[in-house]
Amino acid sequence: MSKGLTSRSQDYSQWYNELVAKADLAEHSAVRGCMVIKPYGYSIWEKMQAVLDQKFKETGHSNAYFPLFIPKSFFSKEASHVDGFATECAVVTHYRLKNDGNGNIIVDEDAKLEEELIVRPTSETIIWNTYKGWIQSYRDLPILVNQWANVVRWEMRTRLFLRTAEFLWQEGHTAHATAEEAIAETEQMLDVYADFAENWMALPVVKGKKTANERFAGALDTYCIEALMQDGKALQAGTSHFLGQNFAKAFDVKFTSKEGKQEFVWATSWGVSTRLMGALIMAHSDDSGLVLPPKLAPIQVVIVPIYKGEEELAKISEAVDVIIKDLKQKGISVKYDDRDTQRPGFKFAEYELKGVPVRLAMGGRDLENNTVELARRDTKTKETVSRDGIANRIELLLEEIQESIYNKALQFRTENTRKVDSYDDFKKALDETPGFIAAHWDGTSETEAKIKEETKATIRCIPLNNEQEEGLCMVTGKPSSQRVLFARAY
Amino acid sequence: MSKGLTSRSQDYSQWYNELVAKADLAEHSAVRGCMVIKPYGYSIWEKMQAVLDQKFKETGHSNAYFPLFIPKSFFSKEASHVDGFATECAVVTHYRLKNDGNGNIIVDEDAKLEEELIVRPTSETIIWNTYKGWIQSYRDLPILVNQWANVVRWEMRTRLFLRTAEFLWQEGHTAHATAEEAIAETEQMLDVYADFAENWMALPVVKGKKTANERFAGALDTYCIEALMQDGKALQAGTSHFLGQNFAKAFDVKFTSKEGKQEFVWATSWGVSTRLMGALIMAHSDDSGLVLPPKLAPIQVVIVPIYKGEEELAKISEAVDVIIKDLKQKGISVKYDDRDTQRPGFKFAEYELKGVPVRLAMGGRDLENNTVELARRDTKTKETVSRDGIANRIELLLEEIQESIYNKALQFRTENTRKVDSYDDFKKALDETPGFIAAHWDGTSETEAKIKEETKATIRCIPLNNEQEEGLCMVTGKPSSQRVLFARAY
Structure with missing residues (x-):
């Protein structure tokens, strides 16, 4: 593992780029x-x-x-479709390259398509x-x-x-x-x-x-x-x-x-x-790396042995085998990382970075005490627990993590969804406390375009089963019957 | 279902095309x-x-x-690779279309790529x-x-x-x-x-x-x-x-x-x-349609009710439900086709065409007798059997069909693999009894090319663990230490 990530608060965009790479x-x-x-x-x-x-x-x-290919003429057949897609598409015009005799590979102009083909942007x-x-x-x-x-x-x-x-x-x-x-x-x-x-x-x-x-x-x-x-x-x-x-x-x-x-x-x-x-x-994800919901994690549990010498490793591996068998029986994916080329600390950082939801570590004392160290990726908490019933415990824990990650994201969204009534407050909120903004809008494309132009915020959607509420468009003051959801977006 | 297929003996190529379509x-x-x-x-x-x-x-x-795309220059880097692939590839030269003002969609010449991209022929x-x-x-x-x-x-x-x-x-x-x-x-x-x-x-x-x-x-x-x-x-x-x-x-x-x-x-x-x-x-496959090995058949068993009136259908469906449940428990994929828009004969022909390995049909008499008609796609045989233990019977039958289809193909190959020692016999065999031909060859590309040119047959492979056998190249008479496998090929 290379050095740590840029933190989210420091530079969110950089954090994302580094995380995807690392x-x-x-x-x-x-x-x-x-x-x-x-x-x-x-x-x-x-x-x-x-x-x-x-x-x-x-x-x-x-x-x-x-x-994969769509004849160019097909795009002309649905008028708004062509406006949406034809201006940003890959166009195939030839079907052969050739050697120009000097060792350069060039397009063979004798192999020009009668009608250009578009690489599908949608089908x-x-x-x-x-x-x-x-x-x-x-x-x-x-x-x-x-x-x-x-x-x-x-x-x-x-x-x-x-x-x-x-x-x-x-x-x-x-x-x-x-x-x-x-x-x-x-x-x-x-x-x-x-x-x-x-x-x-x-x-x-x-x-x-x-x-x-x-x-x-x-x-x-x-x-x-x-x-x-x-x-x-x-x-x-x-x-x-x-x-x-x-x-x-x-x-x-x-x-x-x-x-x-x-x-x-x-x-x-x-x-x-x-x-x-x-x-x-x-x-x-957080500043230490990925956080994956257990249901989509390729590895749900990783086990790292902490040992001095081959003999202790053999004993730990024996105890680990029992846990692996029990976990697999429950359909839980587990990886045992007994590489001798890396230290435990390196491995811990690697699996943290890769978002493995649960990490077990087992050392000499655990062997004696019938215990294992259980660490949770999302909360970064750890505890030493008995190995009795450990598979059941992990099964429940994975469910709890799944729920907990969802709840955390839900709480974040709730805290970052605001009702705003004036255009000034709207602009201020976008810059100071970005998130979803529920605001009144007069229903016209012109106003929507003006808001986008001036603030880079777009109407993300008109929520289904939206609460009906009389109000005034924050920009034009015209009447509105419901708030719509604005945000700056990816 | 439309009319029957052209038979294989009549026109094998046409048979294939029709089968793929139908x-x-x-x-x-x-x-x-x-x-x-x-x-x-x-x-x-x-x-x-x-x-x-x-x-x-x-x-x-x-x-x-x-x-999906490969820069053109990459193809120049491995000399034989470019000869093999660059002469038959789709070339992307532009990244935008535009409206010419008269409602025609044309390639935007201002959006020409600096380096052409090849749609991957291999990666x-x-x-x-x-x-x-x-x-x-x-x-x-x-x-x-x-x-x-x-x-x-x-x-x-x-x-x-x-x-x-x-x-x-x-x-x-x-x-x-x-x-x-x-x-x-x-x-x-x-x-x-x-x-x-x-x-x-x-x-x-x-x-x-x-x-x-x-x-x-x-x-x-x-x-x-x-x-x-x-x-x-x-x-x-x-x-x-x-x-x-x-x-x-x-x-x-x-x-x-x-x-x-x-x-x-x-x-x-x-x-x-x-x-x-x-x-x-x-x-x-045969002249009636597809024959699928059970292990790759999307539907392994189809069940067709043969009934007069809703009441009889209800009784049959009840009996069929039991079979379906038992089959599914064994991981066997089953479809119950109780469409009232098509007659049983039509359905039989359809599933024959689609290669469903096992077909069950159940009518009024079967209800009374605790039986079902069991038809096997590969051999086109059918028999009336007891419904007791029917799922077990089908499970074994599917294995038998898998094996039987393999054995039939193996027998065909054995019967159509010939040793030939003279070039005349080789040409005759290709025309009269096509198949694999094991023949001696002098090991040169020139002789191989000559044979391909004159007969359209190619060396399919030099079999692994090939029997070593002294002989003379059927074309040049030069010494050869093993037979290689020739055939005309797709």
Whole structure:
């Protein structure tokens, strides 16, 4: 392990960058804006994928795979979609390189594509072009499909996990016979995301709808879950879109209804990405490193022997074997680190940095006393406990940690969500006590744009089941019937 | 279900294309050479992935993710690598589209990349450029990493699963301190592939080494598994490469050895792709549709009720529930198809086409007699059996089917592997009784190229542990110490 991290209070952004690097989560690649997800980081992403994939399947979805490339002309078919995505995309124009005879590899101009291909920034267009062939009758509906894939959006300012030119995600694309059914699907998937965020990531989220300005390009309604990071900035953690008949119309996808009428199909799409890794890291971690919720920790328990000589190590290992067996039987993932190349203190720091929820250490005295030292990553507390029933104790402790991390994040969010009534107070709050700000707004895109322009704060969402309250827009003084949630955001 | 398939004897190639389409496995997309993998096809691929991924992890590998794009200059660094891949790749030259003002979406020439990016055809170059930062000392070795990803090779003649411009695969990339360790890894992964092919795909394979002509671009040695399809053509089902120090030298990746010396790192890479789907389909299926080995079948057992009226259906469903419960307890995947929109005969044909290994049908008489009709997809046999102990019976039957499918393929391969001693007999065999041909060859690339040119047959491999046998090259008459395996191939 190298030296400690920059502290959050000193420089939150620097702390994040260092943590991502030092905990072996990801790094920048030689390709501008593209990241390498390192094995430890990827193992957390895999745990996320496994849980989400199961939830998708439990709600009736199947996985499929659609092409990486999208013909340029497809983007012209849905007007707002092209505005949203075509201006920041990777364009394939040729299909061959050649040697110029002097040993230089150059693009072969004889191999120019007739029509340029776009590396998918999202797949609505290629998928709806495909669905046209799959859908004739109401009997073919609904189509409930998800895709795990890489996508590319040519971001100019990138940050590992949070904003990268290439990222990994899943994108659900469903087709329905009625608007009601599509809206129900959109809402169901938002609930799936919220459930995952809260009960696996230990991340409290606000479910809401985006304003027109912040909608997905091509959607009639965008639902989202919004989380608050420790620096008081918001992070959009997942979105679910009701696309109406926009893509069906753009790609001429009709079905014969039960009544024998030709109708356009209704659509949804929904996605979460490796951005969730950024949210997970920023929401819980501290100045010593990662703090991982046990349900997503690749290693839940690490055991470190503290010994003098081979003989003592052998005895400790024997005692540790019993604990490992009991933990594994409970489905708890455990690592025994008996490397002789590193000292215990080094190992402690390493697992702290990597966010392993529970650490056991066993030394000579523990052997005699039938005890073990049990340390908890989230609270940084430790105690010496009996080895009797240790697996049960750890099982309960992991549940307690999961809950405790969630509660801590929830408390932070509660303390950092403020009602503000004047625009001056709003600006002051943004600078002095950043967080969610619930304020009245007149409902116009103009006012929203003005606020964004002047303060860099955006409307994160109009919370679902929002309390109705008469008030006046903090900027224009026009009447408003509810507060909406503002924040500066990632 | 639409009409039946073209038979294999009539037109094997047409049979394959129709089967892939009608069994809902995959289809061509709007993008030249790129396929859409449909949900049913993808669910088989997912089963393959899960098994392979577990095997990789059991052998100590972790997953990671590297960029989709590779800077053009990286390809120039390993000379043979560029010859192998640069001439058939997708080249990204721009990062923005724009509206030309007349509503046309065109490439924005102001957004030209300084250096073109290649969509990865394989990732050795970007990965070894990354490993340079990960490796300083022998303590950092070995690196045992795998990646599940999409890759693009601009194939001009494409066939679903077998040869597509974009395909899905996994690529392992490992780094070692010694040549011996790297070779052991290369061989270990070949064994993993062979085990997977034989024990999950029910596909007998020959393990061997490629000749110099057929090696991976940049490898010192390419190991492969070769399978025989029902039309007598061979299919390379997986490769494992010993890369020597080629990529370490190209990207200057050195480590300090235990003895304190600076040395170049040794490398392997190994991969299998969605091509395995093609192999699985072609090896076992028949004129009625897919035949899936039970271990990879998304649905292992389907149950179809045969009833007159709602009341009888209710009684059948009650009896079926018991069977379903028992099967699920054994981890057997089962689907109960009680759709009232389709007749039993239609359903039978559908599941036959989709290769479900076991079909149960239950009607009124079965209710009375405590029986069920049990049909086996691979042999197309059926019998009426008691429902007592039916789950046990099915569990054993699935094992028997798995074995039986393998044995059938093995017998086919045995019958279609011939020793041939003259070039005339060789040509005759290729045309009249295609299959593997074991023949003597003088060991030169020239003779190999001549044979390929004249007969379209290639040396599939030099089998591992090959029997040594004195002989004369069938073409040049020069001495040869072993037969090698020829075939026309996919």
